[in-house]
Amino acid sequence: MQFVARCAFIMLVPIGALGLNACGAEREEAAAKTEESAPQLDVIGLPNGATILAARGSPGFEIANYLASEDVSSRSFILGGSEFAPWSAKPQPEAEARLATLAQLLSAYPNAKAKIVGHTDNVGTAEENRRLSLERAQAVVELLVGRGVNKDQLEAQGMGMDQPIASNDTDAGRSQNRRISIILDRVEATD
Structure with a gap:
């Protein structure tokens, strides 16, 4: 055996x-x-000597390229969707990294103006959603100012549920609609 x-x-x-x-x-x-x-990830050098890491095609990469360009037309960017939990004006943790990158970019380009636009899904009344979307935009403005962005560069606007980017018929779609979009303007420096 x-x-x-x-x-x-x-x-x-x-x-x-x-x-x-x-x-x-x-x-x-x-x-x-x-x-x-x-x-x-690409290392992107900024005019103030700072650098950011951004993947090609990401919002940070696209915003950095726009701000470094000669383009003076307004451009709109979505940070990534799913920025907020339902009925919350506090950005989700994964959104805060994207907002930190946005803060670095806006600080490096002090002549850029950013309209921070809050959006919601379609749950609740139009008035509740308009109020919540403005609270979201204001929370992001406060976060950016707290990270060193000049408050004069920023404006908050609430769109409510008027501009969905996905179907509000599913949880996933509603999650994408709870977002922040940024409308950027490059303002030429005046000497």
């Missing part, structure tokens, strides 16, 4: 080693796929 147990053990060791190698190869393959699918 001991002989059979020893033989079984001896046969399992190489099989186990193969399994470990396969797991290691699977882990390496999964890590490579994750690295490939992760957004590539």
